[in-house]
Amino acid sequence: MPLSLALDRVILTRPCPNCGHQLKKQGVWFKAVGQYICEECRLFIVMTYPEKVELFEAHAHLIRKERLRQVSWVSDSDGRARHE
Numbered sequence: 001m002p003l004s005l006a007l008d009r010v011i012l013t014r015p016c017p018n019c020g021h022q023l024k025k026q027g028v029w030f031k032a033v034g035q036y037i038c039e040e041c042r043l044f045i046v047m048t049y050p051e052k053v054e055l056f057e058a059h060a061h062l063i064r065k066e067r068l069r070q071v072s073w074v075s076d077s078d079g080r081a082r083h084e
């Protein structure tokens with residue numbers, strides 16, 4: 001499963017496997033990171049691609065909410081853009 005572009009700007013939450021601290025970052029951050037340090041217990045954490053897929057699947061329900069927040073633009077008959 002590819003990592004959804006629709007979650008790039010959505011805040012995802014991942015608990016530390018050691019202390020449970022909830023790391024909150026945008027999806028695009030999780031896509032790019034391979035390792036990080038827990039802000040609470042300072043554990044060095046490696047994040048594999050399968051773990052990223054699992055994280056994105058767990059947050060998939062947020063995709064619809066994100067799409068509803070996006071503004072839809074259409075053109076009037078005279079070619080001017082407007083909100084719909």
